[in-house]
Amino acid sequence: MRKMQLCLIILLTVSLVFTGCGKSSTELQTVQVAEVTRSIFYAPQYVAVSEGFFAEEGLDVQITTAWGGDKTMTTLLSGGADIALVGSETSIYVYQQGTDDIVVNFAQLTQTDGxxxxxxxxxxxxxxxxxxxxxxxxxxxxxxxxxxxxxxxxxxxxxxxxxxxxxxxxxxxxxxxxxxxxxxxxxxxxxxxxxxxxxxxxxxxxxxxxxxxGNIPYTSFMAKDSYIQKNKEVVQKFTNALYKAQKWVYEQPADVVAKSIAPFFEDTDLSLITSVVERYKAQQSYDTNPILDEAEWILLQDIIDEAGELQKRAEYSKLVDTSFAQKAMKK
Structure with a gap:
């Protein structure tokens, strides 16, 4: 009897040990995101954090604000961030300068000027x-x-x-x-x-x-091609969570969205956040899905070209990858 009890204790102990060891497999994977500025214009990104959509995908997304497109891109290129949230034109500027590791847009966040x-x-x-x-x-x-x-x-x-x-x-x-x-x-x-x-x-x-x-890829999530190739599962999970947030923003009234993102804007009155969300939703500045389509890409380059800032056209197929967005929408 005592031997049986001893065996049960040993089995229970071993079971607990292995359960504890297996816990690491459920830990969230950290993803560093550098955003160009802190703005209500980026509401779906903050919703994906506050509503737990990133966590549901197994990601711990940590957002830092770089305060400027050039600083954001420098942070990304130097390895200070895994993903950047910045204007799509910055990926074109990097491409124009010449690089072996291009920056690829994989998920669009906003589709109009803000x-x-x-x-x-x-x-x-x-x-x-x-x-x-x-x-x-x-x-x-x-x-x-x-x-x-x-x-x-x-x-x-x-x-x-x-x-x-x-x-x-x-x-x-x-x-x-x-x-x-x-x-x-x-x-x-x-x-x-x-x-x-x-x-x-x-x-x-x-x-x-x-x-x-009109609609342009005003702000997109992008990463170095080398990062995407090595971390396709992470990029897919990130895009899945973003799409959930994009849908949620349009399904919920502005005041609910405002409450969700309020912790990211502690010094801003909730009623003001609500009115801004409502204004951006009304003109559909928040994209309804993560796909950056080719017509938007062409218009973006037309605008840059007209401003005299475009040295050469960047191929859509080269700097844009919609495969992650398409899979997220099918899921």
Whole structure:
């Protein structure tokens, strides 16, 4: 009897030991993501974290903010991040410079420009021709917001350098302060700054550059080709979680989405987050799926080319891989 009890104890102990050893197989795999900025414009990314979609796929996604496209790409290329969330044009710039390890876009997050035209005074009957002869506070030359801004202005028959007094010598972070201090009659701003100015009576949103420009791969998740080839399962899991988040954002009301991402914006009022989410959802700035299609890729390069920043066209098949997005959607 005692021998039987002893055997049972030994078996139980061995079982517990192996259970403890096997625990490591269920631990989450860390993925480092460098984002270009912290923005409500990227809501589905934060939803994938807060709602546990990444964790469900076995991933521990850690997000760091690089504050700038060049810094984000430097972080990715130097190995400081596995994946980057940045404008797709940066992958083209890397390709133009020549590299043995190209950067590949594998999942799209936003499909429109995220900026708005803000006027100093209310203009309920605004027409784009009203901008002619005005002082326009634009974004940094060569950056995607400015290139899209100029593309939209030209679309409406306005030559940015000839028909406007265009100001482009102010750092991105100081543009709102410059406008609040009296510089410019119009300014191109991201959210939530545009809504903050409306709330404070400093400015008034009168048009959306995103609605005017059409769908483009404005912000995408990308990685070095070498990383993707070695970590296809991780990239697939990441894309699966992102697609879940993209669907969830459009299935839920804006206030629910706002509560989900609020921990990423501790200094921003919840009602403001809600209004920004609602505005971006209304114009479908958040992509509804992770696929970056070829028509969007062509338009992106048309915009860059028109701005004089494109040295050579980058093949869609070379810098874009939709296989992970397609599998995520089938799943």
């Amino acid at each position: 900026t708005f035209l803000v006027a100093r005074t209310p203009q309920p009957n605004f027409k784009w021709d009203d901008l002619k002869g005005s002082v326009f506070l634009g974004q940094r030359k060569g950056g995607m917001p400015q290139m899209v801004g100029e593309f939209v202005l030209k679309k409406h028959g306005i030559h940015p350098q000839q028909d406007l007094e265009l100001i482009q010598n102010i750092d991105f972070g100081n543009i709102p302060n410059a406008f609040a201090g009296g510089t410019g009659e119009y300014v191109q701003l991201f959210e939530p700054q545009a809504s903050i100015f409306e709330k404070e009576g400093i400015g008034h949103v009168i048009a959306s550059f995103g609605a005017e420009s």
